[in-house]
Amino acid sequence: MRIKSLFHKKKSKEVAKDRLKILLISDRINCSPETMEMIKKDIAKVLSRYIQIDPGKMEIEVSKRKINVFW
Amino acid sequence: MSEVIVITSGKGGVGKTTTCANIGTGLACQGKKVVLIDTDIGLRNLDVVMGLENRIVYNLVDVVEGNCRVKQALIKDKRYPGLYLLPCAQTRDKTAVNPEQMKKLTAQLKEQFDYILLDCPAGIEQGFQNAIAGADRAIVVTTPEVSAIRDADRIIGLLHAYEVGRIDLIVNRLRNDMIKRGDMMSVADVVDILSVDLLGAVYDDEAVVVSTNHGEPLVCGNSVAGRAYMNISNRILGQEVPLLDLEKEKSVWFRFTGIFQKL
Numbered sequence: 093m094r095i096k097s098l099f100h101k102k103k104s105k106e107v108a109k110d111r112l113k114i115l116l117i118s119d120r121i122n123c124s125p126e127t128m129e130m131i132k133k134d135i136a137k138v139l140s141r142y143i144q145i146d147p148g149k150m151e152i153e154v155s156k157r158k159i160n161v162f163w
Numbered sequence: 164m165s166e167v168i169v170i171t172s173g174k175g176g177v178g179k180t181t182t183c184a185n186i187g188t189g190l191a192c193q194g195k196k197v198v199l200i201d202t203d204i205g206l207r208n209l210d211v212v213m214g215l216e217n218r219i220v221y222n223l224v225d226v227v228e229g230n231c232r233v234k235q236a237l238i239k240d241k242r243y244p245g246l247y248l249l250p251c252a253q254t255r256d257k258t259a260v261n262p263e264q265m266k267k268l269t270a271q272l273k274e275q276f277d278y279i280l281l282d283c284p285a286g287i288e289q290g291f292q293n294a295i296a297g298a299d300r301a302i303v304v305t306t307p308e309v310s311a312i313r314d315a316d317r318i319i320g321l322l323h324a325y326e327v328g329r330i331d332l333i334v335n336r337l338r339n340d341m342i343k344r345g346d347m348m349s350v351a352d353v354v355d356i357l358s359v360d361l362l363g364a365v366y367d368d369e370a371v372v373v374s375t376n377h378g379e380p381l382v383c384g385n386s387v388a389g390r391a392y393m394n395i396s397n398r399i400l401g402q403e404v405p406l407l408d409l410e411k412e413k414s415v416w417f418r419f420t421g422i423f424q425k426l
Contacts, residue, residue, distance in 0.1 A: 103345030105352065108309050112356055115309075116316050 167269045167279045168399070169298035169327070173314030175285030177306045178335040181371060182392070183282040184212045186302075188380035189396025191246035195277040198237065198247040202265070202294040203284035204257050210250045214378020215240060224252040227264045233271060242379075247276075257289045262296035269297030278399075287321060295322065300329035302362060306336045307348040312356060319359055331362035333395065338367050339409045350406070363395035364406055 118125050136147040170183045180203075187199045201209035204224065210216040221236035226249070233249075240246040252259065272279050281298060284290035295301065301322050305315040315332070322330050334350050341347035348356075350364045370386035381389040382396065387407065394404040 105342075105345050105348050108348055109352055109356065112309055112312055115313055116356065119313065119317060120320065 165273045165277050165279065167273065167281065167297050167299045168302060169281040169283050169294050169300075170302045170304060171283035171291065171294065171318055171322075172285065172304040172311070173287065173318040174305075174311045177304050177311050178365075178371075179285075179304050180208045180212050180282055181375065182302070182304050182333060182335065182365075183280050184209060185380045185382040185389075185392035186396050186399065187278070187280045188213075188240075188243055188246060189382040189393050190278050190280075190399065191240075191243040192383055192393075193396060193400060194245065195400075196245040196275070197278045197280065198249060198272055198276045199280045199282065200249045200268075200272075201251040201282050202260075202290060203282060204251045204255055204259055204290065205253065206284065207251045207253050209282045210238075210248065211378060212375055213240065213248055213380065215248050215250075216378075219250045222250050222252045223268075224255050224259045227260050227268065233268070257284070257293065260293050261289075262292050265293045266297040287317065291318075291321075295325055295327060298327055300331070301327045302331050302333055303357075303359065304333045304335055305353065305357070307334060307342075307350075307353055312348075312353060316357055319357060330359055332357060332359045333363045333365065334361070335365045336367045337364055362398055363391060365391040365395075366407070366409060 114125055118128060132150075132152050133147075135152060136145065136150055139145050139150075140147070170179050170186070172179050180201075183199060187197045191197045199209060199213070200223065201207050202223070203209075207222075210219060215238050218238050221231040223236070225231045226233050226236045237247045237249055240248065269279055269281075281294045283294035303315050303318055303322070305311045319330055332354065334353050337350065338347055342349045350361065354361050366387050368386055368388035370381050370384065371388050374381035374384075374386075374389075380392075382392040383389065387409070391407050394407065397404050
């Protein structure tokens with residue numbers, strides 16, 4: 093694993109972009125990444141009660157509409 | 164058709180004042196009547212960047228409080244016809260002015276000037292609210308760093324909430340070598356993250372420091388940053404100007420020096 097990461101080092105720009113994306117989502121909806129993770133888990137839990145889903149494959153996207161912007 | 168443009172960033176030190184000085188000068192070079200207003204009360208800097216610090220008599224707070232007429236407080240830049248500066252007070256704080264007063268002032272200046280550029284203080288407190296009060300459009304300045312982009316995103320959100328008509332982005336202090344190495348976000352990366360219209364990209368340039376040392380805007384010179392600022396000014400005037408391509412310039416330079424090496 094270590095050798096692999098040595099050869100395939102992530103560029104610092106990619107790290108910055110990934111961090112920013114998560115950061116901005118939580119900034120925009122005013123909640124922390126941990127809370128986001130908890131929300132995701134809860135949604136998966138509720139959904140799995142009714143339908144069969146794979147929580148690992150589930151993706152939840154948070155988007156903002158122009159109306160009703162509360163900062 | 165005059166326009167009030169606020170130049171803002173959220174984070175401090177990303178180049179708001181330099182951008183404001185150079186865009187203003189660029190517009191004046193194109194024959195427009197321009198006034199630059201420093202709204203960073205208590206920490207004024209636009210006057211030194213413009214090299215007009217010795218000519219201040221009255222300031223923004225004097226105008227707003229009615230101690231003088233607007234005309235008395237405006238400093239005419241003798242180097243560029245049509246360029247004026249309205250400095251702010253150094254001994255007061257942001258609460259000396261309120262958004263209503265700023266709206267009134269910008270409306271008044273709109274009658275005489277083509278462009279009113281407001282240099283916004285860092286932060287999102289009263290100084291920011293004063294600066295954006297009368298603005299028709301906003302230019303958000305950021306650098307390709309995590310902290311500056313985060314603050315820019317917050318500012319863009321606030322500008323939307325305050326219903327500022329148009330929001331454009333300038334990415335400042337780019338370094339081509341670092342971008343190529345993958346150690347700095349490119350203009351496209353920043354635009355992608357912030358999803359806002361791009362007005363210009365300015366590469367990191369030593370000429371900026373030199374020009375600030377002299378108190379002379381570099382927009383009329385031939386430096387990389389100077390030309391980038393001139394392009395931005397032209398875009399504000401509605402012209403279609405492509406982004407500066409450093410790679411292309413480099414190859415021209417190499418070709419040039421290559422000739423000398425052959426000789």
